[in-house]
Amino acid sequence: MTDARAPYASDPRRSRGRRTPEPESLTRTAFQRDRDRIIHSGAFRRLQYKTQVFIFDVGDHYRTRLTHSLEVAQIARSICRLLRLDEDLGEALALAHDLGHTCFGHAGEDALDQRMLPYGGFDHNAQTLRILTKLEKRFAEFDGLNLTFESLEGVVKHNGPLLDAAGKPLKEEPLPVAIVEYMAEQDLELATHAGPEAQVAALSDDIAYNNHDIDDGLRAGLFRLDDLRDLPLVGEVLRGVEAKYPGIGRERTAHETVRALIGRMVTDVTDESKRRLSALAPRTVEDIRAHDRPVIGFSDAMAEQDRALKAFLWSRMYRHDRVNRMTSKARRCVRDLFDLFLAEPQCLPADWARRAEGPGSPKTARLVADFIAGMTDRFAIEEHARLFDISVTT
Incomplete structure (x- = not known):
């Protein structure tokens, strides 16, 4: 393996820089x-x-x-x-x-x-x-x-991309406010693809959460190893692990299956991406940005297998009754906090309350959203108790 960066890779020496210029390290x-x-x-x-x-x-x-x-x-x-x-x-x-x-x-x-x-x-x-x-x-x-x-x-x-060549949003809903506001200060060229490293990060996110949700779902008892046997690719990998390591127990079998699945998906992404890069023959990262499709991706076969896994996890994990009950309580917690802070911004911490414009105003709503979005699960639960349980005073 060579250490040389490909000519189409993002090069920090040729970065487009920072909004506020700084001396280089x-x-x-x-x-x-x-x-x-x-x-x-x-x-x-x-x-x-x-x-x-x-x-x-x-x-x-x-x-x-x-x-x-x-x-x-x-x-x-x-x-x-x-x-x-x-x-x-x-x-x-x-x-x-x-x-x-x-x-x-x-x-x-x-x-x-x-x-x-x-x-x-x-x-x-x-x-x-x-x-x-x-x-x-x-x-x-x-x-x-x-x-x-x-x-x-x-x-x-x-x-x-978020925009088409004419500058119109590719989705039905308008661009998020935060992106529109920032675009007035720095053009992020929303009608083109991002560089290849960003495309890699997006695929890596898919690979990580799909496979690790298998692990978490098994650990939580939301489904069993046997439930995975009919899934394309997953069932094949599971049977291979069991044939190679008979009698190692459920936990090790699950880990080896997830480990092998990640390896298969990473190999598929790299092989398919090399094929696309070879066909495009980009000379610079700008060639990748200007291309009409991503250069990083699964093969068609792997993409279909990935969709099957997503569908399984959606029905058997994300919509499991135990998860539904947790998410229902979570939604109520967030709605309660938002409604209270929007109507009574003086209940926000002092440094946040000072920046509020008044009950119900758009500026206060965005401020409240920033505050709630930054909360951890633990803090949100504790804050809800402090604000809605009259017996909690700290």
């Missing part, structure tokens, strides 16, 4: 600095108590947003290395991709989005951009983390 590349700033941010630390499927106190061995982000970063680095891309940028984007998620996973986001509909809605991807460019307040000379263009572009466009 003598010891780290621009993308390494981005990664380090993400790791040291408050939003990244809070991911340890933000969950994906289970709320934080269900058990210590289930994935949180933090452990998931670390797993995505490991996969992204591996794929970037195999494709001769910039590993540091791929890692930075993987570590940042979930910063904008609310407490209680998608249940919390859905509840917050519903309450924010009159005020422009809530989108976790746009909230990540808001955190990286505005809400983190650590540096003396700027708000946010002042990341490079490539990192901000990758966060916003890792799932593909």
Whole structure:
């Protein structure tokens, strides 16, 4: 394996730079600095108590947003290395991709989005951009983390362009407010694809959460190993593990199956991406941005198998009655907090209350959304008790 970066990889020496110019580091590349700033941010630390499927106190061995982000970063680095891309940028984007998620996973986001509909809605991807460019307040000379263009572009466009060539949104709903506001300050070229490292981070996210949700679902007893046997690819891999390691027990069998599945998916992504890159023959990263489809992706066969796994997890895990009950309580918690803070912003912490405009105003609504989106599961539960249980006084 060569250490040389491919000509179409993002090159930190040719970065489009930062919104606020800074002297270059003598010891780290621009993308390494981005990664380090993400790791040291408050939003990244809070991911340890933000969950994906289970709320934080269900058990210590289930994935949180933090452990998931670390797993995505490991996969992204591996794929970037195999494709001769910039590993540091791929890692930075993987570590940042979930910063904008609310407490209680998608249940919390859905509840917050519903309450924010009159005020422009809530989108976790746009909230990540808001955190990286505005809400983190650590540096003396700027708000946010002042990341490079490539990192901000990758966060916003890792799932593909947001606008068509005429500048119209590709989805039916308008662009999230946070993205529109930031575009007035820096053009992230929303009609093109992101660089290849961002595309790798997006696929790594899929690989990580699908396979690790198998592990968490088995651990929680939401389904059994036998339930996986008829799934394309998963059943094949499971039978191979059992034939190679008979009698090793359920837990080891599950781990070896997930491990082998990740390996198969990573191999498929790298093989398919090499095929697409060879056909396109890009000379620069700009050729990849301008291409009409992603250069990083699953083969058609693997994409179909991945969809089957997603469908299984949707019906057997994400819509399990135990999960439904947790998410129902989580949604009520978020709605209660939002309604109270919007109507009575003086109940916000003092430094937040001072920035409120008044009950029911759009500015106050966005402020409340920022506050709730930053909550961990634990803090949201405790805050709800403090505000709604009259017997709780601290």
